[in-house]
Each structure stands twice: as C-alpha cells, then as structure tokens.
Amino acid sequence: MVLRHTAIYLGILVAWSGAPSVQAEEFEKNKDVIVVTGSRVEQALGDVAGSVTVVTEQDLEDELAVDLSSAFRYQTGVSATGNAGQPQALNIRGMGGNRVVYVKDGRRINDAYDGGQGMLVGRGYLDVDGIRQIEVAKGAASSLYGSDALGGIVVITTKTPTDYLSGGEQYASVQAGFNGLSDETSLSGVFAKRFGGNATSIQLTRRDGKETQNYQETLPKFDYQSTAVVLKSQHSLTDTSSVLASVDYFVQETEQLIDLGRYETLDDNSNLSFSLGYKSTLPAFAYDNLDAQVYITNFEQQSDQLRAGNGRSGPYIDHNDYRFEQQIVGAKLVLDKEWVADSIKNQFVYGVDFERYDTIRPRLKSRFDVSGQNVFMNEPQKAFPGADTDMLGIFVQNNTALIKDTLDLQMALRWDRFDMRAKQSDLYSAEFKDIDETAFSPKIGLVYSLSTNLRVYAQYAEGFKIPPHDQAYQSHGVEPFYQILPNAQLEPEYSKGVELGLRGDFDNHQFVLTTFNTQFDGFIASQLVGSEATRIPGVNKAYYQYQNLSDVEIEGIEASYTVWFNDHLAIDGGVTYIHGKDKVNNTYLESISPLNGYLKARYELGDLSFTTAIRAAQEMDKVPDESKVKTHGWGSVDLFAQYSFGSWKLNGGVFNVFDKQYTLYNNVAGQSAEGDLSQYTQPGRHLAINIKYTL
Numbered sequence: 227m228v229l230r231h232t233a234i235y236l237g238i239l240v241a242w243s244g245a246p247s248v249q250a251e252e253f254e255k256n257k258d259v260i261v262v263t264g265s266r267v268e269q270a271l272g273d274v275a276g277s278v279t280v281v282t283e284q285d286l287e288d289e290l291a292v293d294l295s296s297a298f299r300y301q302t303g304v305s306a307t308g309n310a311g312q313p314q315a316l317n318i319r320g321m322g323g324n325r326v327v328y329v330k331d332g333r334r335i336n337d338a339y340d341g342g343q344g345m346l347v348g349r350g351y352l353d354v355d356g357i358r359q360i361e362v363a364k365g366a367a368s369s370l371y372g373s374d375a376l377g378g379i380v381v382i383t384t385k386t387p388t389d390y391l392s393g394g395e396q397y398a399s400v401q402a403g404f405n406g407l408s409d410e411t412s413l414s415g416v417f418a419k420r421f422g423g424n425a426t427s428i429q430l431t432r433r434d435g436k437e438t439q440n441y442q443e444t445l446p447k448f449d450y451q452s453t454a455v456v457l458k459s460q461h462s463l464t465d466t467s468s469v470l471a472s473v474d475y476f477v478q479e480t481e482q483l484i485d486l487g488r489y490e491t492l493d494d495n496s497n498l499s500f501s502l503g504y505k506s507t508l509p510a511f512a513y514d515n516l517d518a519q520v521y522i523t524n525f526e527q528q529s530d531q532l533r534a535g536n537g538r539s540g541p542y543i544d545h546n547d548y549r550f551e552q553q554i555v556g557a558k559l560v561l562d563k564e565w566v567a568d569s570i571k572n573q574f575v576y577g578v579d580f581e582r583y584d585t586i587r588p589r590l591k592s593r594f595d596v597s598g599q600n601v602f603m604n605e606p607q608k609a610f611p612g613a614d615t616d617m618l619g620i621f622v623q624n625n626t627a628l629i630k631d632t633l634d635l636q637m638a639l640r641w642d643r644f645d646m647r648a649k650q651s652d653l654y655s656a657e658f659k660d661i662d663e664t665a666f667s668p669k670i671g672l673v674y675s676l677s678t679n680l681r682v683y684a685q686y687a688e689g690f691k692i693p694p695h696d697q698a699y700q701s702h703g704v705e706p707f708y709q710i711l712p713n714a715q716l717e718p719e720y721s722k723g724v725e726l727g728l729r730g731d732f733d734n735h736q737f738v739l740t741t742f743n744t745q746f747d748g749f750i751a752s753q754l755v756g757s758e759a760t761r762i763p764g765v766n767k768a769y770y771q772y773q774n775l776s777d778v779e780i781e782g783i784e785a786s787y788t789v790w791f792n793d794h795l796a797i798d799g800g801v802t803y804i805h806g807k808d809k810v811n812n813t814y815l816e817s818i819s820p821l822n823g824y825l826k827a828r829y830e831l832g833d834l835s836f837t838t839a840i841r842a843a844q845e846m847d848k849v850p851d852e853s854k855v856k857t858h859g860w861g862s863v864d865l866f867a868q869y870s871f872g873s874w875k876l877n878g879g880v881f882n883v884f885d886k887q888y889t890l891y892n893n894v895a896g897q898s899a900e901g902d903l904s905q906y907t908q909p910g911r912h913l914a915i916n917i918k919y920t921l
Contacts, residue, residue, distance in 0.1 A: 263363035263381050265575050265623055265636070266370050267515070267562045273625075275636045275671025275685045276725055277364040277740050277784065279304055283385070286354055288837070288868055290879045290914040292405050292412070292433070294350050299864075300824040300839060302784040302800040303364050305892050309438035310408040311450035311480055313338075314350025317892060318364050319742070320780045320806045320818045321377025324694045325719070327367070330382040331472065333499055334581055336525035336552045339696040351476055351495050351525070353454035355401075355414045356429040358385045365723045365742060366689025368667035369638040372579060372619040376689040376721050376746075386470065387425035387460050390418035397427075398921040406912030407881070408450075410435030423462040430455050441887045441907035448482035448491075466508040474499040488534035488543065499523040513561035523554040542601060545592040548609075556581040571630070576622040585695055586612035586649060608702035610712075611658065612649040613695035617642065623669075631675060636685075638669040644692045648699050658699050659714040665690045681729045689721040697750060697772040706760035710752075711771040719774070720747045735789040746778040749808070778815065780806040799825040805848075813850040816895040820846035820857070837866040846891040855897045860888030862908075877916045885911040 259282075264274035271278060279301050281291075291297040294314045295306035307322075308314030315322050315338055328335035328349055335349050360382050367375035390397040397418040404411050411434050418427035431454040439445050457473040480493040501521035507514070531546040560577035589607035594600055623638035642665045648658035671685035693716040703709030723744035730737045756769040786800035801823035806815035822843035829836045842861035849856055866879040893906045 261361050262383075263361045263367065263370075263379055265573075265625060266560050266577065266621070267517075267573075267575050269625075272681060272729055272731060273634065273673060275634070275673050275683045276687070277303065277727065277738070277742075279362040279364065281360040281362075283358050286357060287875075287877060287916070287918075288835075288866060289839075290403070290405065290866070290877055290916055291354055292403075292407075292410060292914075293354060294352075296407075297354060297360060298362075299841065300798075300800070300826060301362075302786050302802045302823075303782075303804075304362055305819055305822075305890075307892055308350055310405070310410055311435055311437065311448070311452075311478070312350065316362070316380060317817060317819070318362060318378035318380075319744075319782060320804050320815060322817060324374050325377040325691055326380060327371050327375045327378075328380045328382070329371070331384055331474070331501065332503065332519045332558060333501060333521045333523055334554055334556060336497070336523070336554065337583075337585070337694060337696075339550060339587070339694070351478060351497050352382070353431050353433075353452065353476060355412075355431045355454065356384045356416065356456055357382060358389060359383045365685075365725055365744065366667075366669075366687040366721050368642075368665070368689040368691075369640045369669035369687060370621055370623065372621075372640060372642045372667070373617060373644060373665070373690060373692050373718075376691040376719055384456060384458075384474075385427070385429075387418045387420075387427035387458055390416060390427050391420055391425055395420045399918060401916060401918035403914070403916035405435070405914040407909055407914070408435040408438045412916075424459065426457075426459040428455070428457045439909055440905050441910050442904055445905055446482060446484050448480055450478060450480040452476065452478040464508075467504070467506040470501075470503040470505070472499075472501045472503075474501070485534070488532065490532040492530045494528045494530075495526070497523065497525045513563050515562050517560040518558065520557045521555075523556075525550075525552045525554075527551070539595075541596050543594050543596075545594070546607075547588075547590040547592075547604075548607075549586075549588045551586050551588075553584040554581055569630075571627040573625040574622070575625070577620075579617070579619040579621075581615075581617045583613070583615040583617070585615070587696075606653045608653060610696050610699040610701060611651045611654055613646050613699065614649070615644070615646045615695065617644050619643075633675070634673040636669070636671040636673070640667045641665075642667070642690075646692065646695060646698075648695070654701055654712075656701055656712045657714060658712060661692060661698060661716075663692050663718055665718065679730060679732045681731075683725075683727050683729070685723075685725045687723050687725075689723070691719045693718060693750060693772075700772070706762060706765060706767050708768045708770060711755065711769055713771050713773060716750065716772060717748050717774050719750055721745065722747075734791070735787070737787040738785070740784045741782070742784075743781040744779070746780070747776055748774040749776070749778040751775055751808075775808055775810055777809040778807070779809060780804065780815070780818070794830050796828045796830075797826065798828070799823065808850075814848040816850060816854070817892075818848070820844045820848075820859075820891055833870040835868045839864040839866070843891070850896075853899055855894050855899045855901070855903060857889050857891045857894065860886065862886055862888065873920050875918045875920075877914075877918075879914045880911065881914065882909065882911050 259271040259280050260268050261271050261278050263278055281297050293310050298304045298306050303319050305317045323338050363379045367379040371379050400415045402413050414431040416429045433452045435450055437448045455475045459471045462468045475498050477496040482491040503519040506516040527550040529548040533544040535542050557580045562575045564573050587609045589609050590604045591607050592603045619642040621640035626635045628635050644663045646661040667688050669687040673683045675681050698716045699712050700710045701712045721744050725742040727740035752770050753773045755771045757766045760767050782804035784802050788798040790796045803821045804818050806818040820843050824841045826839040840863050845859040846857045863883040864881045869876045889907050894903050
C-alpha cells in the first residue's frame, strides 16, 4: 500500500519539477547543506542515501526554540516529549528512548532510563544557544554508530571559535529572551578572540522559568533555573593540523513546593564534559583526513523529596534521596581516503569508537514520625543496580561514484563488541546475567541522478541495540500496586530497514519524498506477566517484566516541499504518515504518531520578515486496544516576525494564536481511556520574544 501510494506521489512531483525557474536569494542560503550523519565525514545532504533532517542555527533563532522539543516543531518524522525544565526525548519514526543515539560535538550523551510504569526519563539536559546545527538521521544507523542507533541518530554540533570569528579577530554578542510557554527569561553572552594561531570562545546562558502549564492551568507549580557554559579553544599546530579543547557544563535545578514540609521536590541535574580533539588534513598513505577525539563526561541527576504518608503506625514524612549517575569515557578515530581506480572515484571512510560507561542508581529513604523522631535512616531502595559497560566498534564505509555525476554506491559495515556487567549489591537477591554481545551491522545505498536537479535514492540498513541496563536489571516496585521483575534472558533487538526516496533541488523549489519499512526482531517491551490479590479490597498487585517480542513492523511515508515564488515569498510544508504493529499480538504500537504535518509561509521585505505556521494532526484511533486512550484531531497556528537593524536583531512570536485546546498523542499513549487526561493538554496562547546585539 505504501509503495503504491509513493509511486503516485513520485509521478506528481516529477511532473511539477518542470515548473518555471525563479532565482531566490533565500534559496541560496539553504542550498548547500553539509551533514556528517551519512558517512561520519562531511557530505552534501543531497548525496546521502537516506533521510536526514537538519535544524540550523537560523531555524532555532527564527522559531524562538528554547529546547529540543521546540526545535522540532516543524519537521517530518520527528516528534518530542517533555517541556522546558523537564527531561525531554525525541521520537524518530516511532522509535525513541535508548533506541536513538545522541551525540554532541562527537561525544555520546548520557542514557535515558526507565522510571517505572512506562515513564522514560529523557536527556534534555542541554542548552540550544550556541548550536550550529542538529542532524537527525532517520532509521537504523548502527553501521556507523553502533548499538542504540536502532531507530536513528541525533548529532548536535555547537559553534567553534572560528565559527564565531569568521576570519575576524574578535566577536561578542549578548541576547535576552522571554518565552511565555514556561514564563522563561533568558540571558546569554558570547565572546570569542583570536590570539595568533589560537582562537578561544566562551558562551554563557542563564534561564529562569516555571512549569509548562496545561490548557486549564491546573498543573502543580515549580520553578527551574539552568546555567550553561561552553568554553572552547582551537590551536593551529600547522597549516594542516589543529587541536580543539572544550569544556561543556550544564546544570539545572528544579524546585517544587506543593505542601510545605509534606510534599516538596528539589531536582539537581548536571552534566560536565571535557574533550580534546585533533584534526589533520595532511595526506598520508592511509588517509587524507584524520579526526581523533578523547573525552570524559559526568552526568548526575539528584532528586531530594519530602513525601507525607500514613502507615499502620500512623502518619510519617519520608525523605527520599534518589540519584542517577553516569560517567562516560570515550575515544574515536575517523579517517577517510579518496582514490580513483579505473576512472571510478572512491571515498573510503573507516575508524574505531570506544566508550566505557559507569552507571549507578542509588536510592535512599529516611522516615520520620510526626514528632520528628527517626523511624529509619538512609535505607536503600530498589531500582536497578547499575552497570559497567564497555563498547568497542570498528566501522568502514565506501562511497563509490560508479557513474560520474549519475550513480553513487554507498556500502558500510560495522563490527561491535559489548560487555555489560551488573554492579554487585546486597540489595538485590536476583542473579543478574552479564551481557556479552557481538554484532555486525551492514548498510548499502544507491543515489541515482535522473537529472542535474532530480535524484532517487534507496537504502537497506540493519541496526541493533543491546538490552539497556535499566531494562535488563530493573527490580523494584511500589507496594502493593506493581513490581518490575528483572529478566536474565533478555536479548538484543535487531532491525532491517528499507527506504526509497526522491529528492528535487531546483532554482525555485525543492522537495523530498520518502517511503520506508522497518522490521524489528526481538523488540523489547514491558509485559504484564502476572497479578495477585493484595490486602486492599479490589486492588491487585501487577507484575511487569521487559521481554523480547518478535516481528514488529513500522512503515510510513514522509514528504516535504519548499517553493520560493520570488525573492520575498516562500512556502514550506511537510507531512508524515506512520503505521506500526506488534504482529505477534496483532496490536498497534503505542509509540506511533497519527498522520501529522505543518505548513509555513514566509514573507521577507528587506530586514523584516513574517512567518505564519500551521501544525496539525489527525485523530488517533489506532491504539493497542479499546481500553487505551484515543485523541482528537487538532490544528494550531503560530506567527513569527524577525527584524534586523544595524547590530540588533529582534525575534518575536505568538504561539497557538487562536487559543485552541488539544492533546498530543505521544504524551498520552498507553493511558487508560477512562482517565482524566486534562493534565496533558497543550498550553493556550502565549508569546515569545528575543533580542540580540552583536558587537
């Protein structure tokens, strides 16, 4: 069905590609997009045999993005969960969580982990200021990035000192903003300077905000503050080699006071990374370019909680100290070599990755009675014991121009070795099996140029993911309601994906149309494995366990189109349709979004521009069973304006202009149809503004 519909759309787009040519200045700004997700080295987006979404620095500024969620409002195949001041995660074509790898400036970002009852704590502990580009490669990317790239890869690149300087000797800017989504105020400053062969930059950002409210504004209130510091120093060793040292620090504190002394929460999340990179463009026998990096990252998440309760011996106050800590030590080496054999041009990309994860999940509880007397102190609580994980990968890719300017062949293969060992702890009586896995991940793609402006591409790729430590080793619950059981027999997930697409890149319009189908084997999901009666009448204790499911299928279509009518007016739109099922149980997957899309119209008049954006989604009735919630269709209108005057730039926007009430399906997927879901409604009309001054 998907392939048949795609053939019709291909015909329409090919016919439209003969439209009259109009040269537009704005088109020139976006024509030559360079990405690294396709080959681990810089490559033109049009040469990639697969789908890659790119969010640029300009997009982030114009759309007043303040986090990952707002950065992907107007994209196909990518959705987000979580709001400002909270953990966030991206969903790529129905895949999210630890099935997606996040890489920032060459470093792997910390894992997400399961918080129980389907709650996934994401990774949104980073700042978007200073980001040059975010790339999202959709579909399996294990052939280049290894485990966890089962569903895709998110590559975040921040600006270097030379990006800021642009050939000059000094750069400075300051900007301030307000976002009504969470009443967030922000202040950011950048300074960069060249010292002979050295260039250094520092960026500082401070944000203060409140909870993102639902439409009815009934959610519990909290305050958050975040501070981000990125310090980078580049030094040119020779004309062809350089080193880049960086320090990346982010800390966010969230404080919630619902009932003084009875219900309080203070969350402290911090991420500190040190990195040293070396690049050489001096050709050698084995390579033309060399890119090496070593880094260390420390992520700490701490939640201090006061919780009032009432037990058999009377009322009490619990002091909870819950933590998640992960240290990552990593190294990478990427080399590429070009040569011509029998008039055929080859680009050979190869390298090695190594990461060592040290993960712990300590949870301590102290209890006091109403008189303040200690009942017990720092009693360990179960969650999962943590793990030591070593990951080694060796990869190779060959990009071959079989027919010059007409047919390119891209083949990749990666070998990975993983060793995961549970931490020893007297708290857990279960036996936790060490997980030692080896995997081969191939990829093959073709890009065929039908004309100078029209290309068709096809790709087959395999992916895999080792069982994450929280799912394999999780062993905790909330009495007397539920218990999560560890699974010593959990196996890796595997995927096989096929993608077919058409790209058009003309003087006055461009488009991308993609259809895809992915089969998953050993898909990991939480299953209800038993229940038993409790001492509370009408309440049964449920037992859950993560298990491997076989034969999960996801398929869909994505289309995006941009047309520049003249130097002033442009229209951009996109639509995504995804269908996914667990074929063992013949049920729909909860992670699939309904048919959705966006449409933007931009008008430019000198230094002033206006944008009208519409986002919409169809009703969602493809749920696992009738007991699960369905959502209504919705549409929302946003307005933006940008104005540049001298060294100043002003951005403003109104979101949800018509104050519509709606709910995103991804935020309620799997919930009971009988429950009150008003807390998940999206905010009403709100404003955002940002002003920037560049010295």
